[in-house]
Amino acid sequence: MAEYIYQQGNWPHFTWDDLAIQAIFGEVRLLQGKIQGRMLALGFPSKEESILQSLTLDVLKSSEIEGEILNYDQVRSSIAIRLGLEAGGLKSVDRNVEGIVDMVLDATQQYTKDLTNERLFGWHAALFPTGHSGMYPIEVAKYRTGIMQVVSGAIGHERVHFQAISPADLPAEMAQFIAWFNQPNGLDPVLKAAIAHFWFIIIHPFDDGNGRIARALTDLLLARSENSPDRFYSMSSQIMAEKKYYYAILQQVQYSPGDITAWLVWFLTCMKHALLAAEQQLDAVLWKVDFWKKHDQVALNHRQRLMLTKLMHDFQGKLQSSKWAKMAHCSHDTALRDINDLLAKGILRQEMGGGRNTTYELIPY
Numbered sequence: 001m002a003e004y005i006y007q008q009g010n011w012p013h014f015t016w017d018d019l020a021i022q023a024i025f026g027e028v029r030l031l032q033g034k035i036q037g038r039m040l041a042l043g044f045p046s047k048e049e050s051i052l053q054s055l056t057l058d059v060l061k062s063s064e065i066e067g068e069i070l071n072y073d074q075v076r077s078s079i080a081i082r083l084g085l086e087a088g089g090l091k092s093v094d095r096n097v098e099g100i101v102d103m104v105l106d107a108t109q110q111y112t113k114d115l116t117n118e119r120l121f122g123w124h125a126a127l128f129p130t131g132h133s134g135m136y137p138i139e140v141a142k143y144r145t146g147i148m149q150v151v152s153g154a155i156g157h158e159r160v161h162f163q164a165i166s167p168a169d170l171p172a173e174m175a176q177f178i179a180w181f182n183q184p185n186g187l188d189p190v191l192k193a194a195i196a197h198f199w200f201i202i203i204h205p206f207d208d209g210n211g212r213i214a215r216a217l218t219d220l221l222l223a224r225s226e227n228s229p230d231r232f233y234s235m236s237s238q239i240m241a242e243k244k245y246y247y248a249i250l251q252q253v254q255y256s257p258g259d260i261t262a263w264l265v266w267f268l269t270c271m272k273h274a275l276l277a278a279e280q281q282l283d284a285v286l287w288k289v290d291f292w293k294k295h296d297q298v299a300l301n302h303r304q305r306l307m308l309t310k311l312m313h314d315f316q317g318k319l320q321s322s323k324w325a326k327m328a329h330c331s332h333d334t335a336l337r338d339i340n341d342l343l344a345k346g347i348l349r350q351e352m353g354g355g356r357n358t359t360y361e362l363i364p365y
Contacts, residue, residue, distance in 0.1 A: 005256050006165055006202055012176070014195060016261040021191075024268040028190060031275040032226060038282055039232050046285050047230075048085050054231040054278070055079050059097075059104050062215045062236035065243060070097055079105065099126035100212065107216040108231055111223035114182045117174065120205075123216065127209045138207035143170040148204050162254055164204035173203050181217070189225035193218045194267040198260060201250060215239070233278035238270050246270075288312050298345055303328040304338050308347070311362055318351070318359040 005011060039047060056076045063070050074093045078101045079085075103123040113119070121141040128140045139145060148164040165173055177199060187195070200214040215236050223229055239246050245266065253263040291312070300308070307328055311319065325335035339360060342348040351359045 003255065004162070004202075005254055005258060008257050010258045012199060013258065014199075014260045015258050016264050017259075020261050021264050021268060024265060024272060025188075025190070028268050028271050028275065029188075031272065031279070032190075035232055035275060035279055035282060036226060036228070038279075038286075039230065042282075042285065043289065046289050048083075050232055050282065050285055051230050052076065052080055052083070052085055053281070054234050055083075055104065055108070057234040057237040058215075058219065058231065059100050060237075061234060061240040062104070062212050063100060065215075065236065065240050065246075066211055068096070070094075070100070075101065083109075095129045096127075099129055102126045103212070103216050104219065107220040108223050109229045111220050111229060115178050115217070115220075117178070120174075120213065123213055124206055124209055127212060133208040140207075143167070143174065143205045144207045146207070148207075161251060164202070170203070170205050174205055177203060189221050190268075190271070191264065193221035193225065194264050195260070196221055197267065198250070198253065198263050202254060232282070233274045235271060235274050238274035238277065242270055242273070284312075295347065298347070301338065303330060303334075304342060307338070308342075308362070319348075319361065320357070320359055 039050070042050065056072070056079055059075045059079070060070055060072060071094070074097045078093050078097055082101065082105055103126050106119075106123070125141040128138060131137055131140050145167050147167070149160050150162040151158045151160055153159045177196075181192075181196060185192075197214045197218045200217055201210060204210050206213070218235055219231070222235065223231070249263055249266045253260055256262075303324075307319075307324055310327065317323070321332060321335045321339055324330075324339060325332045328335065328338070330338075339348060343350065343360075346363060348360045349363050351361055
């Protein structure tokens, strides 16, 4: 008796309810176009900063979903150097950081290239440069030859949540998947990205790294949907935020007889949330652009420019004169002169309260 979706007689001919996804699909496509249009209005420095931030988040969060925490500065530096966005960077970057950056950039920057076994094997080798996943040796740059199960529970009381496709069937399964992936089969690329993600996870062709590769395939197809390598939102970041539901919907639909409507609705809703988050970030970027345009002719010293920039980039806590002095490497008296000058110029204002605990904030406009 068939238990998993891949054991059904119609596998992998997925079905879904067009009416159930129509509204959310339309919202996603509208948001994509809207944000792409706004991105065109950005100056080059602001645009490259937005792209760099989105790619950095994508790499960090795709790894974090799997429980691997990467160094933010290493990831950002590695991406920036590869895209030619910064001349300098960190001198030393971990191999595991380099590997996932290589994969994500190959997927997004080379989105028009066909998917092949060799390309997938290259991604897998980049993810596991030592041939180990943590402490354990794994088969690298080849499809797994062993049974893969998702199991929980104590020894002797294990519960199997999912058993992937038999290794003997992987060559044929992957050949079918890759052929479908490369063919212009009339599917909208956004829907194709959702289906590819689910399909690849169900096949689970590698010993490890399947989730990260599935998300890279998603990014590749989403780049095709926009006909652009420029990433201005991060699906991996949003999936991380909805991680509990991500795994729950995958587990639910893996038992489906072939209908993946629930998965498509979840994926499109997640993508909508990612786009809305990107729109908020874009608002912040445009506000910074407008801020510097407005104050372009205002005389500011290097400490003031430094601190204003920091205030616009997720400044931690409240701004006080003592914190200004510490961060700007100046005396307390100099910090007060800098702050009072910005108060007089209408750039900063004093928050409620006073005395030794006086705090300041940027004036919104």
